[in-house]
Amino acid sequence: MKDLYAVIGKPIAHSKSPQIHLSFARSCGQNIDYTKIEGVVGDFAGQVDALRRAGGRGLNITAPFKLDAYAYASQLSERAQFAGAVNAMRFERGVVEGENFDGVGLVRDIVVNLGVPLAGARVLVLGAGGAARGTLPYFLAERPASLVVVNRTIDKARALAAQFATRGPIAAADYDALGGAPFDIVINATSASMTHELPPIPASAFQGCRLAYELAYGKGLTPFLARAREGQVHRLVDGVGMLVEQAAEAFTWWRGVRPETADVIKAITVPIE
Ligand code: NDP
Numbered sequence: 541m542k543d544l545y546a547v548i549g550k551p552i553a554h555s556k557s558p559q560i561h562l563s564f565a566r567s568c569g570q571n572i573d574y575t576k577i578e579g580v581v582g583d584f585a586g587q588v589d590a591l592r593r594a595g596g597r598g599l600n601i602t603a604p605f606k607l608d609a610y611a612y613a614s615q616l617s618e619r620a621q622f623a624g625a626v627n628a629m630r631f632e633r634g635v636v637e638g639e640n641f642d643g644v645g646l647v648r649d650i651v652v653n654l655g656v657p658l659a660g661a662r663v664l665v666l667g668a669g670g671a672a673r674g675t676l677p678y679f680l681a682e683r684p685a686s687l688v689v690v691n692r693t694i695d696k697a698r699a700l701a702a703q704f705a706t707r708g709p710i711a712a713a714d715y716d717a718l719g720g721a722p723f724d725i726v727i728n729a730t731s732a733s734m735t736h737e738l739p740p741i742p743a744s745a746f747q748g749c750r751l752a753y754e755l756a757y758g759k760g761l762t763p764f765l766a767r768a769r770e771g772q773v774h775r776l777v778d779g780v781g782m783l784v785e786q787a788a789e790a791f792t793w794w795r796g797v798r799p800e801t802a803d804v805i806k807a808i809t810v811p812i813e
Pocket of ligand 1: 603642666667668669670671672691692693696729730731732733734737738739740755756757779780782783784786
């Protein structure tokens with residue numbers, strides 16, 4: 541019998557995770573099954589119990605269940621604790637290990653795939669939700685010159701800056717204060733693009749920016765990327781590379797073999813026009 545893995549989320553129909561993991565499995569000679577589970581809010585634990593009873597070995601977790609997964613796991617990695625959320629689980633001998641690979645996936649996409657160093661860079665992150673929280677310590681580990689977090693609800697940005705202050709030069713700011721100091725890299729870690737909204741960032745905040753990175757993926761030119769283009773940024777990227785890189789981390793953790801990611805990223809990239 542093949543080892544069974546799955547992704548759970550709501551909605552889940554358009555998830556690329558089965559395609560990504562089955563491509564990895566083919567290229568690495570791993571004989572696995574990978575399926576999608578349409579999550580039921582309020583019954584996350586019941587659904588994961590059922591997967592485990594069916595012989596499931598691991599699970600990817602996407603919105604809105606990352607906090608449920610955090611509560612369900614019996615062991616949490618440091619990464620999961622930083623993020624306060626779990627996006628991958630491994631089931632072994634009755635233990636449920638919870639991990640979070642979003643931060644490491646994003647950093648790897650920027651530094652390795654895109655070839656843009658974070659070391660010495662002035663980085664601006666929009667948003668202070670789960671994705672931002674899981675990512676900030678990994679940005680700081682790359683030793684940027686500065687890392688500024690802005691959020692609509694400023695207290696959340698301040699709390700994150702305080703939480704990670706011992707790890708590097710991090711500060712919180714208001715959207716109103718943007719447009720003065722330049723940034724090399726601007727990252728949209730808000731969920732605004734999911735509803736085709738624009739976080740209130742002025743085009744002037746992109747002056748001199750080398751890379752505008754949108755965490756949402758497959759949406760083409762989002763309002764954030766359009767604003768970056770208006771601000772003369774030439775390199776506009778979405779989160780498809782982050783998605784594939786976090787999947788590769790999970791696959792490596794589950795199977796003990798690291799897949800190549802370049803062809804998979806290419807296969808599912810939607811052009812930004
Ligand atoms: P959360 O719901 O945890 O956080 C949402 C954040 O967006 C909050 O900071 C919120 O601000 C802010 N926000 C929402 N709408 C607006 C708006 N109109 N203007 C300004 N700020 C806004 O979401 P996540 O952190 O989990 O996800 C963020 C994004 O990252 C999503 O688009 C998600 O799809 C993407 N993502 C991509 C991944 C990938 O692999 N590529 C992996 C994980 C996430 P406030 O606090 O004020 O409400």
